[in-house]
Amino acid sequence: MTQHTTAERVDRDRSRRQPALSSDEVRREAARLFEALPPHAIEAEMSLLGAMLIDHRVIGDVVTVLKGADDFYKPSHGAIYTALVELYDSTAGVDIVTLNQRLVDRGIIESIGGVGYLVRLAESVPSASFAVEYARAVRDKAVVRDLIQAAGEILVETHGSGLDVRSLLQSAEAKIFRIAQHSDQASSETLKDLLHETMRQLERNEGRHITGLATGYHELDEMTSGVQDGELIILAARPSMGKTALALNLAENIAAAGHPVGVFSLEMGKQQLVQRLLCARSGIDSQRLRRNMLRSEDYRALMAACGELSASPVYIDDTPGLNLLQLRSKARRMRERFGIKFVVIDYLQLMSAGGRVESRQVEVSEISRGVKAMARELEVPVVCLSQLNRAAEQREGHRPRMSDLRESGSIEQDADVIMMLHREEYYHAADPDWAANNEDKVGVAELIIAKQRNGPTGVVQLQWDSASTRFRNLSHALPPGNMARAARGDQPRSAFVSVERSGPVADFRDGGGPDQRRAAADVDIGDLPV
Structure with a gap:
């Protein structure tokens, strides 16, 4: 046990001594990564759509996690998501038949893969219980892609926009802040929890006329x-x-x-x-x-x-x-x-x-x-x-x-x-x-x-x-x-x-x-x- 701990410490010390990447190495690595496929989670996207299809009750929870159809890596998945949410908001009901008809009306059912692909989505998930977890996985990958996009825009601006340093910093900060802002999701609380917190606040302020x-x-x-x-x-x-x-x-x-x-x-x-x-x-x-x-x-x-x-x-x-x-x-x-x-x-x-x-x-x-x-x-x-x-x-x-x-x-x-x-x-x-x-x-x-x-x-x-x-x-x-x-x-x-x-x-x-x-x-x- 002691030898293992010592070995781990040696590895950590060696990693600390490794020099940081040079500017040229950073540029080469960045170029390679920009050419690579962006991060995505196709299985999570399919499982999420399947869960929404077999149990429409989870859609209300899913829409509070995702920003929108753009969170999906595959455009066809984004189109299916949009149709499912629209059906959920209407009185048409949500199942394979109504979803297929909605996509047929829009003329995109064949490009998506036909009704067979919808059946495959429904069969790809055994239960809708983890729909919110699937949605979080999809959203996390979307945030990473947004960061990559922002990094690319910052790279372009710093090389050819002619902006002064202060403007470049403000622009970069604004891009990152916008992503962070959209990533923050306010959570709802039960009335019971809120009542307890209110009573605790009243107890803390007991005898005080100034509550702020x-x-x-x-x-x-x-x-x-x-x-x-x-x-x-x-x-x-x-x-x-x-x-x-x-x-x-x-x-x-x-x-x-x-x-x-x-x-x-x-x-x-x-x-x-x-x-x-x-x-x-x-x-x-x-x-x-x-x-x-x-x-x-x-x-x-x-x-x-x-x-x-x-x-x-x-x-x-x-x-x-x-x-x-x-x-x-x-x-x-x-x-x-x-x-x-x-x-x-x-x-x-x-x-x-x-x-x-x-x-x-x-x-x-x-x-x-x-x-x-x-x-x-x-x-x-x-x-x-x-x-x-x-x-x-x-x-x-x-x-x-x-x-x-x-x-x-x-x-x-x-x-x-x-x-x-x-x-x-x-x-x-x-x-x-x-x-x-x-x-x-x-x-x-x-x-x-x-x-x-x-x-x-x-x-x-x-x-x-x-x-x-x-x-x-x-x-x-x-x-x-x-x-x-x-x-x-x-x-x-x-x-x-x-x-x-x-x-x-x-x-x-x-x-x-x-x-x-x-x-x-x-x-x-x-x-x-x-």
Whole structure:
């Protein structure tokens, strides 16, 4: 026994020392394989068709495994499969007689081998019990053939298409992803199993009002029970309302609770996003940071913010012009590599579907359906930002409606939650008397929950600090009079202090406590990853 184990180890060591194939050897082997017959399983195909023919009840299970007639290596088998499925869907019944007649009507019975071949199929399998296993064998070979086809297309593109390296990589990735996507089959579960899982989930959440991820905004969490796995959440607003700021605040709050977050920014670059996060966390006026007019206390606050944010599991991708396939591929990799629990996309109208479409509205509809499918596939909540059209600008009060969603298409149907951000103060910025006469509305933003598939609709009020681009719980904001004075510049913006946080995620805009200031002093900004 010991000698056998030693021999096996020697063989393994020898195989490890064997040099990899050279480029020339790879080319010769590839050429030989491309000339060879593609992988196939004729016996499995025949057994599958025979099982479907002798017991039509298995057809319902088979069609959930196969992608279609193209999964068969022999075209004649694909034609027989199509006819069997059509008979199954009709009321004609499935047997040799009806199948033969269907193929006769199409003029292909002789090319298939006549009725004798159908009889041979029925006699080739003793039982239909293993029909699903036969179908899986057929499907597996089809996937391998698809991979070979994709490899050939990649080979041709790399040698003569003239595409740049990045485009070649994206094209190759898209081909493989498409095959993998079609290979993933969602399985059905019994109601009994689902009921048990639901009860276990209820037990885990016993005593908790928040069943999803807490956003850090109390009224919003109360209304939605947190953002839920698999949900598509549309955050819509007119430009300059602060939708990107709110999305980043949500990402920061969720990451601060230890949940990894993926951010896909099609509008802003990574450095711009990092600057926004620093301002929101430190309380520094974003204009002072942008103009490099920082004071000594600003640097201390920034150091502290850097120390906190560097520990936050936030992963940013700022690839411009992402198409749907690229987004899903990147998000899937983030999920596998970093375990992301929450996704932000900024914003929907900057994406493309990745193929030819008849109109922009149809394209946006495809994107919204694809993003919803991605949320379900990854089992994470996805917040997707969206622009509103100009209809609200002409409306009295300027309050947005769901019908204002730009190029809406199926967005309203696909979204589980639609939130629209509205700040009345924005429309009165040029009126010096408005703030004095509307102190209760200064620095206040309304988050309108216009749709919630599994909960109530309503309005959540938040406090908005435009200087640091941060939203806070309104219950912790300054009194209305103080907010109005701050908006007019009568008192420093640093007076807006977030008190709903404590510990490692405390806000530093008032300098923090002694321990926090010492921690900030120990941070060397040059050592922090940005």
